[in-house]
Amino acid sequence: MYQSFVPTLRTLMGPGPSDVNPRILTAMARPTIGHLDPEFIRMMDEIKGMLQYAFQTKNELTLPVSAPGSAGMETCFVNLMEPGDKVIVCQNGVFGGRMSENVRRLGGEAVIVEQTWGRAIDPEQLEAALRQHPDAKIVAFVHAETSTGVQSDAQTLCALAKAHDCLSIVDCVTSLGGTEVALDAWGADAAYSGTQKCLSCAPGLSPISLSQRAVETIKSRKTPVSSWFLDLNLVMGYWGEGQTRSYHHTAPVNALYGLHEALVVLHEEGLASSWSRHARNHNALKAGLEAMGLTFVVPEAERLPQLNLVSVPEGVDEASVRKQLLQQYNLEIGAGLGSLAGRVWRIGLMGFASNPKNVLFCVNALEAVLSQYNAPIHRGVATGAVQAAYKA
């Protein structure tokens, strides 16, 4: 026999999903209404307005795709690309790799600007690639690499794309709400994000935003968009203006209640306050971990405050530590991916999870678990360091 599933209460400090604000959980449980109900249409308009605020854009085409971040990525590529197009993909982690995978599957040519995992994209390398490939149509890069905790300089990369007459596609999955995203100031043409990172919402939706230049590119396509579900020509009819929305697909009503509430929470706090809260908690976590003797992988200037890549000390079994944190403390932190697997932890401080309670809890739970190993860990000093960082 099957029984209702009641999950153990965890603290989510991995690469996402992160802790969901109870206000958002409650919102998702509100009674479902129809996806063509006038009340629902009004809520959609508010979501659009609040997403424009979060992305800092006036882009009309700003909406949540009804599927997780990977589908948001695919929405950008499948709409802006046509078979044969050349796309320059900056790749410094897993998600850049997924971008090139998208390009190839859609019949395009991916030119890779390769960067060491754990480092920001080098604008000079991008510029060299743009010079070498004057026929490139799109530049794609990840603003905040979830696999490494690195932030690249979106403003500079978007400007380079524009200077070489390319559209830009920017992955903002882990940055939106946590560090500054400013699509209009950057001149970005397409951006996508996820709900389960710094928006503190459950996973399942992917906010996207496309510039007028991107919309014109889509409208003047020579071939149809291969995906019916992700074709923005059709989705626009549902998320457009007025009460005469045409039915496209059945919107994930309750998930959208959650996103609406998450955006209300972000709007109440204010973008700048949210960014500085993320920075403050990151500094405290860093102080605690460094006092223990742990080290960060990413150079300080390129670090994401919401996702901390920490080296596993010699002699410590990486997976066993995560397992013990989960079993003994109900604390989830993330493993490394790809070439970093087994060598690093990824500690998230995203959205609602970015708070002093989580910082102190994580630092001390990690100290307790690491103390079993014969590793050079300084004990009993982390809490003081965290406290000092908050006072500074």
Next chain:
Amino acid sequence: MYQSFVPTLRTLMGPGPSDVNPRILTAMARPTIGHLDPEFIRMMDEIKGMLQYAFQTKNELTLPVSAPGSAGMETCFVNLMEPGDKVIVCQNGVFGGRMSENVRRLGGEAVIVEQTWGRAIDPEQLEAALRQHPDAKIVAFVHAETSTGVQSDAQTLCALAKAHDCLSIVDCVTSLGGTEVALDAWGADAAYSGTQKCLSCAPGLSPISLSQRAVETIKSRKTPVSSWFLDLNLVMGYWGEGQTRSYHHTAPVNALYGLHEALVVLHEEGLASSWSRHARNHNALKAGLEAMGLTFVVPEAERLPQLNLVSVPEGVDEASVRKQLLQQYNLEIGAGLGSLAGRVWRIGLMGFASNPKNVLFCVNALEAVLSQYNAPIHRGVATGAVQAAYKA
């Protein structure tokens, strides 16, 4: 300023979403855990087992796609089709039309077996098309047309496909849980459904199931699947066996809590009991509406008990009736689509919404609103007819 969104409590008796069981709403609000958490993996296994029960199949590849029914449809086509493939699409409503749209966008050739909207697919017409197109690879049809409330004979249509060495793709969006779906007995190769119909769950996920023959077709593809997000070769790695699932995308954790609970509810009631409940409430609704003088569009033998296509009487403003039902009674019923727009209502009795309270409420609210028009409506007899039908 933006405020939390608190929807008006509606009764959802349209084509879906239908009323969501409060048990399921509550489940969706449980605290989020990670998509790689061992507890979550166990829950995924239970969802798979319960979906196999609901679809009546032993298919290993049975899982919920992380997006609405339209994405489930696209998953079947994008994985089973390759450019140049010929697909016979039986078309007797909106969703058959969407299937051909999928085929064309993916570079295939769609051969249409056209049927009048409101009638079941004619097996003889399919057979003729199969004879005329011996090079066809796939037969696709809608088991339960949400746009018309018609059920086609899936067993016969799947058998014809198999006899002509074609794979079959079956749309079970509106049938799953409401009328019999029996993939193994039918010999169906691919089926997809939605969560917001007879499973009484919030919209947003699409359960799919593929036969071993379908899996072999996918594994022996000559071209890559154009969609990274929907590529079942990759999704299988996440929904496969054991605890070593590879990360594909971030699963919509809370939506899956809801689906899990919906399937527990279905399993507790039992498939046969659920089908007979849907039939019983349909009979009562029919008795009430016919006593009032309203007529059904679909021939009796082809009707779906969970979705009732009712003719709008002469002299009645279709849209105004729906608007009044929504504003005065918080009752949502559906409009007609395509060639049926303005001429019919679609009244759903799906899943949790299929109950005597809703039947009596709908019949009487409709009577009250229709009484304003100069239409031949018999008043004061519907309740008695409903009561008599339940006693029969």
